[in-house]
Amino acid sequence: MAKETVVVVCPGRGTYNAPELGYLARHHAGSPWLVHFDAVRADAGKPTLTEMDGAKKFDPKLHPRGDVAAPLIHACAFLDFLKLDRERFEVVAVTGNSMGWYTALACAGAVSGEHGFAIADAMGMNSQKHAPGGQAVIVLAGEDWRVDAQTALAVDAACARVGVLPSIRLGGMLVVAGPEAALDALTAELPPLPRPPLRLPGHGPFHTPLMQASADAARAQLPAAWFGAPQVPLIDGRGKVWRRFESDRQALWDYTFGHQILAAYDFTAAITVACREFAPDRLVLLGPGETLGGAIGQAIVALDWLDIGSKYVFSRRQEEDPFLVAMGREAQRRLVAS
Structure with a gap:
């Protein structure tokens, strides 16, 4: 039988939450790569991934922090990638969202597995070096996952008026970033939206020029x-x-x-190119979690890909024969894991 073609998607920050605690232990216990990653962190005097993943309780002040979340998410995703059943699936391209770019580099073989982890681990630290500021999520898509073009333009104009910059274009959502005062002023400027902007606690002004210190540190170190x-x-x-x-x-x-650090990250464009350029049989979202699935679904709806033109049609397709397979969802994981 011919192999199915897949484009692999690597997740970024915000995907290792309380339900994902223990993900490495559940899916990758005994992995030589996990042993290696633990040894690297132990040699550097840092808590090992096994220790952080094996905590009795998810700590909302610890686990989402960049220097903890980045290596945990990278390890979960990279080890998931190695579990793909290559007898049945051919990886035709790899992409990622934001911090997931570092994992994508390793999965695609642009850097080694060792260096991929070193980059993700270092950037978890470096991401905390930036000028003052943060991020917020603006939901643009309605219940049908469609985005009104005029509303999107009005949001862009509102952001420009208060000095907030686009950070990540995420399907039917827009992540914006900037100084705290600018983010505070944004809500009053926005047009009517499905819900108010959501501030992302613990996040810096990622993918904007305010991250120059992070970029400088990366260039000096990596x-x-x-x-x-x-x-x-x-x-x-x-x-x-x-x-x-x-x-x-x-x-x-x-x-x-x-x-990649200093300018907006267009994840929507990445998914658009993944579909149009490579026309895969499926998209595979690596773990942990599946929170990126909604954004991917919204990007697919915007494309009307495979005649998937609404949230309802996407959900029905996912139930019958999922085009998007999330390895963080157990039932779907079994479809693609060896």
Whole structure:
């Protein structure tokens, strides 16, 4: 039988929450890679992933913190990627959302597994180096997951008036970032929306120029020599495809620790390119969690991909024969894991 083609999606921050506590123990106990990651952190005097994942209780002040969440999420996702059944599935491209870009680099083979973890671990620390500011989520999509174009334009104009910048374009949502005072002023400027903006506690002004200190630290700490051409196509946060025989090591390093940190991350564009350029049989969202599934679904609805033109049609398709397979959802995990 011919293999099914899949585009793999790597999750970012906000995907390791209380339900995901113990994810590594449940799915990856005994993994040599987990042993290696633990040893790296122990040698650096940091708590191991096994210790943090094995906590008796999820700590809302500890586990979402960048230096904890980043290595945990990266390890869960990367080890999930290694569990894909390659006898049945061919990975035709890899992408990720925000911090998931670092995992995508490793999954696509643009960096080694060792260096991928080192990058994610370091960037968990570096992400906490920034000018004052934060993030908020604006929901643009209605109940049918469709976004009104005029509303989207009005939101962009409101953000510009108060000095808030786009941070992540996320399906039917827009994550914005900026100084706290600008975020405080934003609500009064916005047009009527399905719900008020939601501030993201503990998040910095990611993907804006306010992250310059983080970018500087990354460039000083993480060498271009670690980078190479991806072994499978890699879709970045602009929708650009990095291919094996076309990619320059220096350019990929420069994007990763430059534009990717300092400019808006367009995850919607990445999913659009994944579908239109590679036409996969399925999208596979790596764990932990499945919170990114809604944004992916909204991007699919916007494309009317496979005649999926509404939340209802997407949900019905997911029940019958899921186009989007989330490895953080046990029933769907069994469809793709070896």
